[in-house]
Amino acid sequence: MQNRTKPLSLLIMAVLCAVLMTGCGEDDQGVEIVEPAVFKSTVPLEGTDIAVDETITVEFDNSPEGLRVSTGNAITVDNTAIIRGGFDPGALSLEISWENGPGGNAAKKMLAYTVIAPDIDLEVLIPAGEFQMGSDDDDEEAEQDEQPIHTVYVDAFYMDAHEVTNVEYRQFLLENPTWQKSQIDAGFHDGAYLKDWVGNEYPRGKGYHPVTHVSWYAAMAYAAWKGKRLPTEAEWERAARGGLAGKKYPWGDTYDATQVNHGGSSTTVIGKYPANGYGLYDMAGNVTEWCLDEYRTNFYAHSPRRNPLAGEHTLEMLLGNFASITSDRVVRGGTWVFGTQVRRASERWITSPGYSGDYENKGGILGFRCVRPTTE
Numbered sequence: 001m002q003n004r005t006k007p008l009s010l011l012i013m014a015v016l017c018a019v020l021m022t023g024c025g026e027d028d029q030g031v032e033i034v035e036p037a038v039f040k041s042t043v044p045l046e047g048t049d050i051a052v053d054e055t056i057t058v059e060f061d062n063s064p065e066g067l068r069v070s071t072g073n074a075i076t077v078d079n080t081a082i083i084r085g086g087f088d089p090g091a092l093s094l095e096i097s098w099e100n101g102p103g104g105n106a107a108k109k110m111l112a113y114t115v116i117a118p119d120i121d122l123e124v125l126i127p128a129g130e131f132q133m134g135s136d137d138d139d140e141e142a143e144q145d146e147q148p149i150h151t152v153y154v155d156a157f158y159m160d161a162h163e164v165t166n167v168e169y170r171q172f173l174l175e176n177p178t179w180q181k182s183q184i185d186a187g188f189h190d191g192a193y194l195k196d197w198v199g200n201e202y203p204r205g206k207g208y209h210p211v212t213h214v215s216w217y218a219a220m221a222y223a224a225w226k227g228k229r230l231p232t233e234a235e236w237e238r239a240a241r242g243g244l245a246g247k248k249y250p251w252g253d254t255y256d257a258t259q260v261n262h263g264g265s266s267t268t269v270i271g272k273y274p275a276n277g278y279g280l281y282d283m284a285g286n287v288t289e290w291c292l293d294e295y296r297t298n299f300y301a302h303s304p305r306r307n308p309l310a311g312e313h314t315l316e317m318l319l320g321n322f323a324s325i326t327s328d329r330v331v332r333g334g335t336w337v338f339g340t341q342v343r344r345a346s347e348r349w350i351t352s353p354g355y356s357g358d359y360e361n362k363g364g365i366l367g368f369r370c371v372r373p374t375t376e
Helices: 002-021 166-175 216-225 233-241 315-320
Strands: 039-043 049-051 055-060 073-077 080-084 090-098 107-116 123-126 129-133 150-154 157-160 288-294 329-332 348-351 371-373
Touching: 039 107, 055 090, 055 107, 080 090, 123 233, 129 233, 150 233, 157 233, 166 216, 233 288, 233 329
Parallel strands: 049 107
Antiparallel strands: 039 055, 055 080, 073 080, 090 107, 123 157, 129 150, 157 371, 288 329, 329 348
């Protein structure tokens, strides 16, 4: 009997040993081994100035597990943590924590930066003078409503260098409750007004993106609150051309994707792309912008030569009674969506004054900037 049981016991022991020895990356107790991750470096360097939409790259010697950050949005790719803003302006203390620190313990690292916001108060002087407005038959992308090319004289004016941001619009709402999302008159929007906001709070991390989902009425009210107004269509096109005569885009005749927010998934921080010749940002992308004018298809055929404004209302009547306006308005400039054609300086769009710029439930495409006159 003893001789018959000995081989069976040996077989059982062999099977147990084989089971215990299986499993890649496991110790002799069958527990997966997680290598500790030690912080190595950051780009940008700690202590430097960064933009509100900066991307901070943090390197470890191994992959950090369960990584968390105190602000921003983080993803981990192999041994690298990628942290994207937006960050609030001023001193930033960014805490990074992960579970597999030295010795297998939880660890954390504090990073200090100074966050620099765009100058949202910056204005640019657009000098008085003539320019050629519209496009001609030689431009295969030209629409009928952009013709004929005609000479227009525009008085000098100041224009916001940037599109109005969420930060600025929130301040307007706090001081003007009747334009808040919960209180705005139903006649002043199409139901998508400030669609991405929660109450008076804009989407997290987008304080310095252009405000979107705003109607013409709301843009007019904001401009009046600032002591400014929306630009006329002629003012907008003169400014967009940046002093270049007869060019298709604000930078020249050849489309250049490095000059404009186009083809992404959303708006970007104002001023991310180069300014045009007048020092204006995002005149061909980011969001389309409201103008004062009523939209009229054939207006260029009989446009006044000096300071034209389409529609039956004078400038003073428009500014004083904009809530009573119902006719379609002009919008100008490209957006972060659509094709290259809409980024041309002469491109014209038409929409109702209550439209809030919602694009297929994917985000806002319509914003604005303001102007004010000067006695240069």
